[in-house]
Amino acid sequence: MNTQYISQPTDSKKEKIEEIVQKSWIRCETSYQLDPSQKWKAEVLCGAEFRHVSSRSALLLRQAAEEMQHLFTLVQGLGLMVLLADADAMILARCVDATHLSVCRRLNLREGAIWNEAIAGTNGIGTCVEDKCPIFLGHGAHWRFCFTLLISYAVPLFDAQGRVAGALNLASMNGKREQPVDKLLMETLAQSGRRIEEQLFRNSYAGQKILTLGSVRGCSAPLVSVNNQGEIIGATHAAREWMGWTDQTIAEHPNLLTELEEGSEISFQKAEENVIRSALAVSQGNVTQAARGLGISRATLYRKMKGFGMS
Secondary structure, eight states: OOOOOOOOOSSHHHHHHHHHHHHHHHIIIIISOOOTTSOOOOEEOOHHHHHHHHGGGHHHHHHHHHHHHHHHHHHGGGTOEEEEEETTSBEEEEEOOGGGHHHHHHHTOSTTEEOOHHHHOSOHHHHHHHHTSOEEEOTTOSSSGGGTTOEEEEEEEEOTTSOEEEEEEEEEOOOOOOOTTHHHHHHHHHHHHHHHHHHHHHHHTTTSEEEEOSOOBTTBOOEEEEOTTSBEEEEOHHHHHHHTOOHHHHHTOOBHHHHHHTOOSHHHHHHHHHHHHHHHHHTTTOHHHHHHHHTSOHHHHHHHHHHTTOO
């Protein structure tokens, strides 16, 4: 069994991340039967293969490019590179400077390199897309000993249908243990991931109303797209998880407020209030237009506004 050390968690979010690492190690030993002492170098697709495979992620690449560059300008002084991978853990793009090139060559951190967990072991990109969760791998947390000095922060990216589209990764070979900025970097990375998801979602449902169900948690924002009848035609990963919606649910185009009213928990009431406030914002305060967009009568909307103490 790999005996590398993981420090004890200090909060619930860190505990969740370390639980993901432990599960990944178990998969490496039992499912993949990987030798942690064995050196490994990523397989890299040739030019033609890479162009063919990456074309499937053309939309993600296009939407992520600007955000990657913005993220790189924020973390460049910390010696971090920015990597974008697809849902199969293949690196699609990177933002690096001259100081990273030797590490990139040594580890094949380049376009077309495949970092699937089943062959690379626990790693930021591969484990992130496998578990669909954010992950931080500090000193010695990778499965393979050859990556002991590799520091990695990664968050999953979700497409407009709530599926994992890939991962956004910050990486460094500085060999340092946990730093005071780790939590800040994870949150910054999550914000970048959410902005990419939102842009993918808005582009997919261009011309439709986009409403939020509530405050953002984690790597996905709880957004929904509704048509002029107030029917749900799209939902992000977070919205689907929160409401328990499936592809079949979305395909049936249920009315959004009816769906929310069926929930008895306070969280659903708060979601309904957020949707109404969002609809009013979209209509610039026009109650009649907001009611039409939500698929309810003006009188019903006024009643709901009164119930939530909204003037």
